[in-house]
Amino acid sequence: MPIYEYKCDICGQVFEKLVFSSGDEERTLCPKCGDKKVRRVLSVAGILGSTCAKAPTGFS
Ligand SMILES: [Zn+2]
Incomplete structure (x- = not known):
């Protein structure tokens, strides 16, 4: 899992x-x-490798 x-x-x-x-x-x-407004993000390695990448979609 x-x-x-x-x-x-x-x-x-x-x-x-x-x-x-x-x-x-x-x-x-x-x-x-305790809020449920959480978003799934990429793995730690993904975050470190995309610091300057485009902003996640669905966030305005
Ligand atoms: Zn919180």
Whole structure:
């Protein structure tokens, strides 16, 4: 099962979560502020390699 990395839109907290199913993903909450406005981000290696890359879609 994959471990995904998430970032909270509210407080910016980045955390990892084991995702057992797609439904489980929808219930992901920020461990810091408890908000569900979190977005899945790429792996740590992906983040480090794309610091200057384009902004993620769906964020306006
Ligand atoms: Zn948060």
